[in-house]
Amino acid sequence: MSFLAFFLIVASLLSFVMAQLVLKRAMESTRKSGFLNLKFSSRVAGGIALMTISFFLTLGLLQRFDLSYLYPFQGLSVIFITVTAAVVLKEKLNLQLTIGALLISAGIVLVSLS
């Protein structure tokens, strides 16, 4: 794996994780202030922009590598998102959820390595 491929994989993963956090924030704000305000639309626009970046990076990677090769990295996103949601969004994270997320990640990595 070349350095460029590694960089592209990390970039698509990071933009995907950030997009999820931004979108979650946006949708939570709709519970209090509804959909028609600048806060909501700017957050959704930011989230969609990040997802678009992640989408095209993944599409480019898919042309060079097999889906099965790229999947372990998508598996890592489970751990990333669970941890960042707990830290950034202050969501409750208990032992059962943590073990569940770790098992899912490990399982996805196993599925794609074999």
Next chain:
Amino acid sequence: MIRCCRNSPTHTTCELIRLPRRSTRHCHYRSGESYRCVFASSLRLQIIIPPLRETSFDMTNQPMRHRPSGFGNPWLQLALSVLCVLVSEFLLKRGAADVAEPNSAWSWTGVNGLASPLVWWAILLIIASFVSWLYVLRYIPLTIAFPLSRVVDILVPLGCWIFLGEFISTLRWCGIALVVIGLALVAKPIAQIEERL
């Protein structure tokens, strides 16, 4: 002694409580206090059930007066979103491989994948899954919704096995089993909470 926590819209307060014998598995309700605690003894896990009488609060501590059901049920939308992603993954791989030009200057961005109609169908499905995912985010915390949405990662190899007749190795079956156990662990407290609300 076990830690017992009380939810309020702004913060959570916890205290240590000595539980009567045999109560660790069952609902523990202190009259005069506006909270109930439920404990699963196996993992010493605590699940906090918010007050039921006044406004009830869901897991994100938001009031949930108009919790939709039927087609608007967030769990149904989560399943729909996963299904759309599953189909779009197959379409994307087919489409991207059909029109791959690894030597062209812009190939690293993947934009030439847009030449394939299959990629456009995949984009439509991704937009549909995105809309239902946004809906899911409105009601379900990310720490629960996202791990559950990754069920798609075992549905892809299972789909290859069922529809394309591909071989699944022992190691891959082990991975699928791990994901299923993980999903069950994430989903279990939710099932208990949903039951009581």
